[in-house]
Amino acid sequence: MQLQPSIAVKPAxxxxxxLVTLIFVISLFLFWGIAISMADVLNKHFQQVLNLSKSQxxxxxxxxxxxxxxxxxxxxxxxxxxxxxxxxxxGLLLFALGSFLFVPAAAAQSFxxxxxxxxxxxxxxxxxxxxxxPFAAALGNQQTSDQRINFxxxxxxxxxxxxxxxxxxxxxxxxxxxxxxxxxxIKTLYIIIGIAITVVAIAFAFVKVPxxxxxxxxxxxxxxxxxxxxxxxxxxxxxxxxxxAVTAQFFNVAAQSGTWAFFINYGHEKMGLTxxxxxxxxxxxxxxxxxxxxxxxxxxxFIAPNxxxxxxxxxxxxxxxxxxxxxxxxxxxxxxxxNFFFSIMFPTIFSLGIKNLGVKTQQASSFISMGVVGGAFxxxxxxxxxNYDVAAAYYLPIVCYAVxxxxxxxxxxx
Numbered sequence: 001m002q003l004q005p006s007i008a009v010k011p012a013x014x015x016x017x018x019l020v021t022l023i024f025v026i027s028l029f030l031f032w033g034i035a036i037s038m039a040d041v042l043n044k045h046f047q048q049v050l051n052l053s054k055s056q057x058x059x060x061x062x063x064x065x066x067x068x069x070x071x072x073x074x075x076x077x078x079x080x081x082x083x084x085x086x087x088x089x090x091g092l093l094l095f096a097l098g099s100f101l102f103v104p105a106a107a108a109q110s111f112x113x114x115x116x117x118x119x120x121x122x123x124x125x126x127x128x129x130x131x132x133x134p135f136a137a138a139l140g141n142q143q144t145s146d147q148r149i150n151f152x153x154x155x156x157x158x159x160x161x162x163x164x165x166x167x168x169x170x171x172x173x174x175x176x177x178x179x180x181x182x183x184x185x186i187k188t189l190y191i192i193i194g195i196a197i198t199v200v201a202i203a204f205a206f207v208k209v210p211x212x213x214x215x216x217x218x219x220x221x222x223x224x225x226x227x228x229x230x231x232x233x234x235x236x237x238x239x240x241x242x243x244x245a246v247t248a249q250f251f252n253v254a255a256q257s258g259t260w261a262f263f264i265n266y267g268h269e270k271m272g273l274t275x276x277x278x279x280x281x282x283x284x285x286x287x288x289x290x291x292x293x294x295x296x297x298x299x300x301x302f303i304a305p306n307x308x309x310x311x312x313x314x315x316x317x318x319x320x321x322x323x324x325x326x327x328x329x330x331x332x333x334x335x336x337x338x339n340f341f342f343s344i345m346f347p348t349i350f351s352l353g354i355k356n357l358g359v360k361t362q363q364a365s366s367f368i369s370m371g372v373v374g375g376a377f378x379x380x381x382x383x384x385x386x387n388y389d390v391a392a393a394y395y396l397p398i399v400c401y402a403v404x405x406x407x408x409x410x411x412x413x414x
Contacts, residue, residue, distance in 0.1 A: 011140075011141035012140065012141065013140065013148065013151075014139055014140035014148065015139075015140055015141075017210045018139040018140055018210060018212075020207060021139060021207060021209050021210070022136065022139045022140075022148070024088075024200075024203075024204050024207060025088070025132055025135050025136050025139065025152065026136070026151070026152045026155050027155070027200070028088065028091075028128045028132045029132060029152045029153060029155045029156040029159065030155045030156065030158060030159040030162075031095070031128070031159065031197065031200075032095075032125045032128055032129060032156065032159065033155070033156040033157065033158065033159020033160040033161075033162075033163065034159040034160070034162055034163040034166065035095070035121065035125055035159075035163070035193075036064070036125065036160065036163070037159070037160040037161075037162075037163030037164055037167075037260070037282075037286055038163040038164070038166060038167040039060050039061065039064055039118070040164065040167075040260045040261055040263060040264065040282065041163070041164055041167030041168060041171055041172070041264065041279055041282070042060055042167070042171075042186070043057045043058070043060045043061070043261050043262075043264070043379075044057070044264040044265060044268075044275055044278075044279075045171050045172070045186070045275075046060065046111065046114070047265075048275075049183055050109070050111050052111065053383065053387050054262065054265060054383040054386040054387050054390070055380055055383030055384045055386070055387055056111075056383070057261075057383065058261060058379030058380040058381075058382070058383040059111075059115055059380065060114075060115070060118060060261070060379075061257045061258075061261050061375055061376060061378075061379040062115075062376040062377065062379065062380060063115040063116075063118035063119045063122060063376075064118050064119070064121070064122035064125070064375075064376075065122065065253065065257060065372055065373055065374070065375035065376035066119065066122070066373065066376040067118075067119045067120075067121075067122025067123045067125070067126055068122060068125070068126040068129075068369070068370070068372040068373060068375075068376075069370055069372065069373035069376065070123070070126075071122070071123040071126035071127055071130075072126055072130060072366055072369050072370040072372075073366055073370070075087065075090075075091070075126055075127040075130040075131065076130055076366045078090060078127070079130065079131050079134075084131055084134070084135040084138070084209065084212065085204070085207075085209045087127060087130070087131035087135075088128065088131055088132070088135070088204060089201055089204065089205060090124075090127055091124045091125070091126075091127030091128035091131060092124065092128070092197055092198075092200060092201035092204070093124070093201055094120055094121070094123045094124030094127060095121055095124030095125060095128065095197050096124070096194045096197040096198045096201065097120055097121075097124070097194075098117050098118065098119070098120035098121025098122070098123070098124060099117075099121060099190040099191075099193045099194035099197065100190070100191070100194040101113075101116065101117035101120060101121075102114065102117050102186060102187060102189075102190035102191075102194075103187050103190070103191060105117050106183035106184065106186055106187040109183065126372075129369070130366070130369060132152070133149060133365075134365075135212075136148045136149050136152050137149055138212040139212060149347075150297065150347070153293070153347060154290065154293060154294075157286070157289050157290035157293055157343070158290060160286040160289060160290075161283050161286040161287045161289075161290060162283070163286070164279050164280070164282035164283045164285075164286060165279075165280065165283045166189070167189070167279060168276050168279030168280055168282075168283075170185050170186075170188060170189040171185050171186060171189065171279075172274075172275045172276035172279055236357070236360050236363060236364060236367075239357065239414065240411060240413075241352065241353060241355065241411060241412055241413055241414045242353050242354070242357065242364050242367075242368075244353075244406075244407045244411040244412070245349050245350070245352060245353020245354075245368055245371075245407065245412075246353065246367050246368055246370075246371050247371075247403060247407070248349045248353075248371075248403055248404050248407040248408075249346070249349050249350070249353070249368050249369075249371030249372070249374070250371040250373065250374035251374055251399070251400035251401075251403045251404060252342075252345045252346060252349055252371075252374070252400065252404055253346070253371060253372045253373075253374045253375040254374030254375055254377065254378035254397075254400050255316075255342070255378065255397035255400035255401060256342055256345075256346075256375060257374070257375030257376075257378055257379050258378040258379050258381075258382040258393070258396065258397055259335075259338055259339070259342070259394070259397055261379040261382070261383075262379070262382060262383070262386050262390055262393060263278070263281075263282050263285060263335065264278040264279055264282060265386060265390045266278075266323075266332070266335060266390050266391065266394075267281055267282075267332070269390050270326050270328075270331070270332070270390065270391055271328070271329075271332055284336065285335070285336050285339050286339065288336050288337070288339040288340040288343075289339045289340065289342060289343045290343070291340060291343070292312075292339070292340035292341060292342070292343025292344065293343040293344060295340075295343075296308060296312070296343055296344035296348075297344075300344075305344075305348050305351065305352065306348075306352060306408045306409070306412040307408065307409075308344065308348070308408075309344065309345065309348045309349070309352070309404065309407070309408035309412075310404075310405050310408030310409040311408075312341040312342075312343075312344060312345065313341075313345075313401045313402075313404040313405035313408060314401075314405055315337070315341040316337075316338055316341040316342065316397070316401045317398050317401045317402065317405070319334040319335070319337045319338045319341065320334075320338065320394050320395065320397050320398050320401070321395075321398070322334035323335045323338065323391065323394040324391050324392055324393075324394045324395045325391070326391040331391070335394075338397075345404060348408075349368070349404070349407065350365075350368055352407075352408075352412045353368050354368065355414045356414045357414075374400075378396070378397075378400075381396060382394075382396050382397075
């Protein structure tokens with residue numbers, strides 16, 4: 001009797017028992033995409049109703065991204081101690097609490113109070129982001145974990161596209177006045193957000209999550225993990241590619257937050273658009289990131305990820321030079337292209353930075369995630385220049401993209 005050769009079966013995207021949980025986890029990517037991009041609409045609105053300079057309004061991003069730095073490690077420890085589900089619930093509750101705190105902040109007409117609310121909301125977003133990536137990876141066969149994460153990240157880009165549209169509808173469709181009246185639309189918006197996130201948290205509390213395996217420790221039978229789980233003799237910071245990944249991620253998010261924070265200002269001051277119209281253009285601006293993610297993912301079938309990262313960084317250096325000239329629509333289109341080229345940077349830097357780190361992979365992930373703190377400082381620096389010329393402020397991200405280019409061109413090697 002002749003034995004038939006075994007046929008390799010392609011692992012499923014996920015399993016039926018994980019489907020409901022995965023839908024909830026993917027929705028988290030959408031929620032924090034909406035929240036982060038709406039902060040850029042708040043930036044411009046606070047300038048008007050609270051009489052802030054551009055550098056002062058940059059504290060909006062400082063409050064949110066600063067929370068990422070503060071909460072990154074505690075969120076990871078909480079997840080390790082209490083599990084993925086409780087980590088998600090903690091993140092949702094902090095997200096909702098920060099949203100509801102917009103009500104007393106508006107009543108007090110206090111930018112400091114708003115920053116406290118944004119910081120607490122940012123702690124929630126940081127917790128969700130820390131938990132959601134490994135959670136999505138664990139919900140199925142580990143051979144398809146990258147597919148699940150990339151699929152979920154696409155919804156993050158969708159959320160970033162929706163956020164400015166929602167912000168524009170609630171905030172800029174009213175007459176811009178100072179004081180509490182000018183903040184009433186913000187109150188309404190964040191009450192709705194707080195209620196929606198609370199409902200999601202309550203619903204998820206009743207979801208029964210099946211047992212999942214740690215994606216960095218589980219090995220599927222017959223599947224070679226390409227040395228990801230091999231023991232590592234060096235200390236974590238002895239790996240040059242990891243150190244450069246942390247540095248590149250810091251500058252990457254710095255450039256992103258600064259570029260996003262003053263997009264509406266650029267549309268208003270250089271293109272003569274109303275704030276509401278500029279905010280609507282920002283939705284197209286965010287769509288360019290989604291488009292770039294799909295195009296970049298396709299190109300990675302033919303081009304090594306590090307080479308594509310270096311090429312996209314060079315593209316953004318050129319785009320920023322054009323944006324800074326203030327050439328009307330030519331520069332405005334170049335500003336849209338900045339987000340297109342930005343699209344692949346965060347996940348690509350992340351994946352290159354954790355290669356071949358074995359049991360130190362989770363620890364490395366936490367440090368690379370903490371690189372998000374770059375987004376806390378850069379809008380403040382760009383705001384100082386934007387106070388005088390918003391176009392000239394876009395020279396500054398060139399430094400960031402030069403660092404990313406060096407990482408992708410040379411220092412990605414593990």
